[in-house]
Structures are given as structure tokens and as C-alpha cells.
């Protein structure tokens with residue numbers, strides 16, 4: 673099974689024009705182990721990011737995302753490889769959109785046998801299991817676009833910005849308690 677699917681939603685525009693991210697922090701405290709933290713995430717009200725047309729469409733599907741996650745990735749950098757809440761199927765899927773960089777992608781990995789994660793924790797005590805590229809085998813990659821893409825987030829993955837400008841990405845998640853397979857089944861009518 674694939675790790676991502678482009679979605680043909682009947683919506684003309686998904687993300688608002690000229691969203692103001694002046695309040696988005698551009699530098700972050702390093703991880704507790706001293707390694708730098710380059711990528712940031714902040715939650716915004718849906719109305720600030722998504723068009724009313726798209727919000728109305730989500731409501732028709734009985735999706736009520738509590739907020740929109742915005743990720744900021746600096747030029748020529750990668751987020752660490754991680755899983756979103758491992759073994760929690762509620763976090764198996766998301767829709768992502770990206771803009772601002774001419775070249776960015778999401779990549780998925782198989783974790784090689786017997787490799788154990790490096791636990792990073794932030795100074796605010798958020799723990800995340802991470803892996804280095806040499807502990808993993810690349811299994812799939814998807815250029816990220818301003819087209820909604822259903823992405824799998826319960827496998828090891830990360831995003832990479834290969835461009836020379838900041839990459840912005842919006843991620844919409846919801847209360848549906850679905851595995852990846854259940855999400856793909858639900859979205860079948862819109863899979864391109």
C-alpha cells in the first residue's frame with residue numbers, strides 16, 4: 673500500500689492567500705541534548721489558514737479539525753525522522769499542503785531490524801523517538817504541493833526542504849479514529 677494519495681476534492685482553493693506568519697517563531701531552543709532544533713510547529717485557528725470553501729467541505733464530510741498545524745522548515749534542511757504518536761492509530765493519517773519552497777518532499781522509511789530510536793526531548797519536556805537516516809531504508813517519497821495529499825504518519829517519516837526559501841506546510845487532522853487503511857477506504861472517491 674502507498675504512503676500517500678493526492679486527493680481530488682471539489683474545492684477551488686484550499687489555503688488562503690497571503691497568510692501572515694509574522695507571529696511564527698523563527699528560532700527555537702535546542703533540544704535538551706544540545707542538538708539544534710530547526711523546524712517549528714504552531715497551531716492556528718482553521719479560519720486563519722483554510723478558505724471558508726474548504727472548511728465547509730470538511731464539515732460536509734463530518735470533519736471538525738480542532739486547528740490547523742503549521743510547520744516551518746528552513747531552506748536546505750530536514751526534519752528528524754519520527755513517527756507521530758507511535759502505535760496510536762488515531763494519528764495514522766493527515767492531509768498536508770506545502771508552499772513557499774520550489775522543492776520539498778515527504779519521505780517514508782522502514783526502520784532496519786534492531787535499530788532503536790534516539791529519544792530527543794525539548795526543554796518543554798516533549799519527548800519524541802527519532803531515527804537517523806543510516807538506521808532506516810527509504811521506502812517512498814512524495815513531492816509536496818499545494819494540492820491536498822493524504823499522508824501516512826504512523827510509519828517513520830520526515831519532510832525535507834531542498835529549496836533555498838522557507839517551506840511552509842499546513843496539516844489538517846481530525847477526530848476520526850482511523851487506521852491508515854480505514855482512512856484510504858474513506859477517501860477512495862477522491863483519490864486521483
Ligand SMILES: [Fe+2]
Pocket residue numbers: 754755756825829
Ligand atoms: Fe510527523
